[in-house]
Amino acid sequence: MPQGAILLVDKVEGWTSHDVVAKTRRALGTKKVGHAGTLDPMATGLLVLGAGPATRLLTHLVGLDKTYTTTIRLGMTTVTDDREGDVTATAPAGAVAEVFAGPERIVAGVRALTGPIEQAPSAVSAIKVDGKRAYDRVRDGEDVVLKQRPVTIYSFDTGEPRLTSVPGPDGAPVDVIDIDAVVRCSTGTYIRALARDLGAALGVGGHLTALRRTAVGPFMVGDATAHAQLVGDGETPADPGTLHTPADIARKLFPELQLTAGEATDLANGKRLPVDPERQAPAPLVAAVLSATVSGSPADRLVGLVEVKGGRTRVVTNFPSQESAGAA
Numbered sequence: 001m002p003q004g005a006i007l008l009v010d011k012v013e014g015w016t017s018h019d020v021v022a023k024t025r026r027a028l029g030t031k032k033v034g035h036a037g038t039l040d041p042m043a044t045g046l047l048v049l050g051a052g053p054a055t056r057l058l059t060h061l062v063g064l065d066k067t068y069t070t071t072i073r074l075g076m077t078t079v080t081d082d083r084e085g086d087v088t089a090t091a092p093a094g095a096v097a098e099v100f101a102g103p104e105r106i107v108a109g110v111r112a113l114t115g116p117i118e119q120a121p122s123a124v125s126a127i128k129v130d131g132k133r134a135y136d137r138v139r140d141g142e143d144v145v146l147k148q149r150p151v152t153i154y155s156f157d158t159g160e161p162r163l164t165s166v167p168g169p170d171g172a173p174v175d176v177i178d179i180d181a182v183v184r185c186s187t188g189t190y191i192r193a194l195a196r197d198l199g200a201a202l203g204v205g206g207h208l209t210a211l212r213r214t215a216v217g218p219f220m221v222g223d224a225t226a227h228a229q230l231v232g233d234g235e236t237p238a239d240p241g242t243l244h245t246p247a248d249i250a251r252k253l254f255p256e257l258q259l260t261a262g263e264a265t266d267l268a269n270g271k272r273l274p275v276d277p278e279r280q281a282p283a284p285l286v287a288a289v290l291s292a293t294v295s296g297s298p299a300d301r302l303v304g305l306v307e308v309k310g311g312r313t314r315v316v317t318n319f320p321s322q323e324s325a326g327a328a
Contacts, residue, residue, distance in 0.1 A: 010226055010227055011044055027232075033055070036049075036216065044212045046221040064187065070183060071178055072207075074199050075099075075204045077205035097175065099203075106202065254305065273313045304319055
């Protein structure tokens with residue numbers, strides 16, 4: 001694709017987001033591949049990647065809302081707030097049984113974590129503290145407490161709690177409560193921190209045992225390339241699957257302003273185009289597209305993302321083709 005591509009990948013557990021980017025580079029034969037938000041190695045699900053000039057679009061995808069399915073375990077705390085970290089505390093069986101016997105307490109705890117909230121990210125995160133990653137400071141034995149930040153939990157839907165017994169740090173059985181949940185949230189939310197904070201509010205501690213990202217904005221994991229397809233198996237070559245054009249992705253997110261060939265040239269050269277309000281109302285971001293029917297090319301071309309204000313355009317991000325980008 002002359003403008004590169006956006007692709008959706010269903011990451012498997014145990015792989016880092018960087019691993020997936022590296023495989024995508026090899027599958028596409030290009031070094032220029034980026035992502036619109038990482039997933040922890042334990043997590044599975046949707047990664048949105050960009051290749052070639054389309055990586056410019058990733059900046060505008062990072063802030064999209066996310067949806068996750070997850071399993072929260074109450075009664076046990078870990079250093080990472082998920083099952084990959086060492087257990088730091090377990091709750092007495094009586095405390096866990098009391099929470100299980102009063103599910104209205106869980107409902108109230110979930111409700112308190114829904115809507116606009118202040119959340120401290122997990123200490124084992126990639127956030128930098130004085131130039132050093134928080135997770136590196138934790139590994140060095142430092143006690144890291146990150147500042148709270150505003151996030152929004154649009155919905156936090158939970159299933160029926162399940163009382164079960166699992167091996168504790170010393171191998172002896174420990175009572176815990178497992179709860180499946182679906183969370184839709186703003187960007188920057190740590191689902192691990194939700195589990196931690198719910199457990200803390202209930203006085204028994206908590207962490208995640210499973211996490212899967214099912215959606216990023218309008219993009220769904222069901223439409224993503226399967227991990228096995230991307231990687232290949234030695235006999236079957238690696239296949240990145242469906243490659244989405246920047247124009248197709250942009251029109252899913254923003255109003256579309258169709259350009260004539262002359263307007264596309266002027267906009268690409270930095271000119272501000274006059275726009276009749278009946279053609280396009282004022283908007284902070286509009287996808288300016290040269291359609292295939294006008295250009296005669298086999299696909300639409302995203303010329304730029306523009307702001308329309310006062311009846312004129314202002315380029316926010318332009319999108320050169322790979323050929324023009326390479327020539328530059």
